[in-house]
Amino acid sequence: MLIAATLAIFVAMILAIIRGIAGPTLYDRILAVNMFGTKTVLLISLLGFVMGRPEFLDIALVYALINFISVIGVLRYSDTNQFKHMPTEDKSIRKEP
Amino acid sequence: MLIGLFNDWIVVVLMMIGLYIVIAHGNLIKKLIGLTIFQTSVFIFYISMAKIDGGTAPILADGITQYSNPLPHVLILTAIVVGIATTALGLSLVVRIKESYNSIEEEEIQQQDNDEQLSTNKAEENA
Amino acid sequence: MIDIVLLSLLVVIAIAIIRMKDLFAVVMLTGIYGLLSASFFVAMDAVDVAFTEAAVGAGISTLLMLVVITMTGRKEKSTRHKPLSALFVVMLTGGLLIYGTLDMPYFGSADAPIHKHTSPRYINDSMEEIGIPNIVTSVLASYRAFDTFGEVVVIFTAGIGVLTLLCVARSQKNDEEIDSINDSMHQQHLVIRIVAKMLIPFIFLFALYVQFHGDFGPGGGFQAGVIFASAIILYAMLFGLSTARKVINQTFVQVIAALGVLLYGSVGIVSLMNGGNFLDYNVLSSNPIAGQHLGILLIEWGVGCTVASVMVVIFFNFAGRRAFQQHKKQAQDKESSAC
């Protein structure tokens, strides 16, 4: 059963990578990275149980943490010109940041 | 034969991709990323060297006899930190180069340097 | 079997990185590349290495590249200069390496020479000589402690190098201006700030757990330092750099970095004074095992301090430079609009 779950997670990771490479807009790619991160967390925990070494769970926790911080970092710096001027409400289509 | 060495061949392919990026691409950040890929593939080569079939992680636990070799892990811990140190220094250089040359493409920077060199030589002739 | 799948995924991503033009996407793919190689290390039982690679490879380097890209622009010019000579050099080295792999011991074979000569002693005797279950930490901190000392100095050098290049003399004036921007940021990031307020203490606690758990499970000075620094970086990203600088100012962090290296060196000097060789922990206290534990604990603490403070210094300098550039652009906009 564990092996089946690991294979499923692998398939999900490959799908995420396809979207990551193909994704037209930047935010599709951030979404792919986010999904890829959560899938790696699951993969590591499952590997921990498949290989019978439960120490792996610390690494799974760090993965989730790092994934969270890098996605926040990407979003924080992707809308770069947010600080140029006060963000008005009716934000029309943004030109190249 | 194939299965045994397949791992190393993929690592060699990764190394060559990293080296190709460093040499062929003009963008300075792309070069640094190529360098990271090149170094990460060397780490993967070291770690796949240390693995024993049926061996588990080198943390002593009762009831387990076969452990993978811990020494390459120690070497790679050092090498990862060296890699991030070089990347951080390279990125700070890229920021300063962008500020002074206003471009991070290798050809443009080289062009600006050559023009500056020519202008100083010309100034020297008529001086 | 798992590793072949992971390696082929890595090759796919590396090829995608070659073809991508938009640097943002390339940095994202580098993040995925770091995560994938870290999970490869987990599959290869390299637990500590996976820890560090994830925290450093996928976390810090992606963040740094992001900050640099916001300063230098996202588009990469498409001209590939001298691709043929690059291809030739790459083919040459690749062919040489493949030629070299023909005589290598097969992957995972137990009778390879490296499993015979030095490492049997590490695996069998490390429990009696040093007494901690995690062999990687015992080799890292005791058998080859000088390598780790060199490595702490490498990180310290990188921190000083980034400081010399990006250090910006901050005037008091532009701090108030940045604070005004901060208020606008507040209502932008309301949700994430509340979640971050909940998370950051937990991350600090987790970092300390990793620091002191290094002897029994995966973990140690480097990983703890990087996690500690990433919590501070999260705080700086969300609550603004100037508030973060008020909490942790530049000189304080430099002092901690220097103290970390000195702590590591002084453990060596003390063992010199007690008559052992440099970094010989047996002489640190009455019975050797306690000495080893004490020595490893102290140097892990030194490593943790230095790595955390250098990572914070590096991020603060990059973000500080970005704020400095934006501030200069604003000043120019004002002048151009004013005159």
Add this chain to the structure above:
Amino acid sequence: MIAHLPILQVIIPLLAAPICLLLNRSKLVWLFSLLASGLAFSISILLLQQVMTSGVISYELGGWQAPWGIEYRIDNLNAFLLLIISGISTVVLFAAQTSIEKEIPKDKHVYFYVLYLLSLTGMLGIVATGDAFNVFVFLEISSLSAYALIAMGNKRQALWASYQYLIMGTIGATFILIGIGLMYQMTGTLNMEDLSQRLPEVAQTRTVFVSFVFVIVGVCLKLAMFPLHLWLPNAYAYAPSIVTAFFAATATKVAVYLLIRFTFSVFGLSFSFTTIPLQTLFMALGLFGIFVASTTAIYQSNVKHLFAYSSIAQIGYMIVGFSLSTVTGLTATLLHMFNHALMKGAIFLALAAVVYRVGNVELKNFRGLGRQMPLTMAAIVIGGLSLIGVPLTVGFVSKWYLLTALVEQGWWPIAVLILLGSMLAVVYVWRVIEVAYFKEPLEQNVEVKEAPMSFLIPIWTLVIANIYFGIDTRLSVQVAEAAAQSLFGVSP
């Protein structure tokens, strides 16, 4: 304390760096780093005496025996290099404070000294260690601090030169890492002594051959040998002049030491020179390097570029001596390392004095310096003469040993080529002398005065050493001979 000398040699500058960061006042930090470098210099003298009397010293770090722990092995070769590096660094540090006054902004002086001490530690660490992976770690320390130091130059080209050096240097270091990894894979040990015993039985495998090629290419990248030297001229020309003086005299010597250590001690003489035609390859590259570098040096308008290219030519001489693989050939290389350090140290320190007074080192600013800065120009003249190899100077000694080694092997034509190479050196040295002594100074350089004392003392100590070791060659030749014998004696 005497037993702990090998490790103190590296630890004192290493711990001095963070202490300097804590002190944080540039005057105090300068004195402290001068003290640390002087201490390292005196330790290296003691070590040299100890090695000359009692043979190889082995120091186990952490108290673990050799192949399991890291071991410091100091033999004649190491001690000789340690002496050169710490000596040059002490002399150069003497002039550092006044020189960086003009070239580096005030708030960065402390960081300059910290990076200087770290690069000194890196070089001492590479030379003193007997563990292959430890070489890589300390190589990274010295390279990282070198990139940061070069990037502190005031012109914008310094940033670009430092970036190129970073890319080339990291590729070189990673090649060395691959080489060490392959060696480790086939023998299972990282200790150099242990490697030299265990390599012969696996020497015929392809992996060891590839690891040898990778290590040699990586070291040649660091060495700036002829085809891989592109990063050196810009890096040395645009860096702050004190940094150039320090690196020109020591950085390439450390790489030459690595080349010698890996080919002779680790892989063994028989393996290194039979698997690939190392002898003819290195001889050809060395000679080619001498001629190409000397001719490009002649057309340079910037004097720092000129002497940077001449450094590449001098490395060519060392490579030719190394490729002979005979005792006298190796002695010639070791002698030339020592002499080249003295020559280049003196010349680049004098250039630092010129930069301090005139502002830049373009050839047109050198007009009439012969009269305005007599002592500095005299130092450049004597350094130039010893570059050419005029008798009574230290350059002549190393050229003499190189020629005898060549003649011993019966290669007359190559000896003639070496003499032709020295003639090229005459041309570019004469270009500098002619401008300095026979041209009227430009109008803005008229009121240039002599360099301050803090420059003249180190410059003239090196110049006097240049002449003294040119005449009384007992000390340098005896140490170089002993080192060469120990290398040939060591390998079976």
Add this chain to the structure above:
Amino acid sequence: MDIIITICSGFLLLVGSFLCISGGIGLLRFPDFYTRMHAVGVTDTLGAGMILVGLMMLSTDFLVFAKLVMVLLFTLLIGPTTSHVLAKAAFHNGVRPKDSNNLEQSKEKENTSSIL
């Protein structure tokens, strides 16, 4: 007793992995950014929760159980937050949902709005 546990955990793992795969397929097939967001956001948190609870059932000693609880809590906390921040940033930067009624009008808007 433990047969029930293995069956339960097996069932949970199966459903969890099915959810993950469906999230992946949703990521690829949905036409527009926000629909993909929805697909991933939902299946991520639920699928991960399921698998982790399934693993909790299998875990023997308490330490492993505690770590799994922490991983579960952490994923449940950051999953929705990241989706929220992602959607907010995307909307802020002009990525407009593709409304189905006037498909062609949104067609030209789609290519102008997608930044890259």
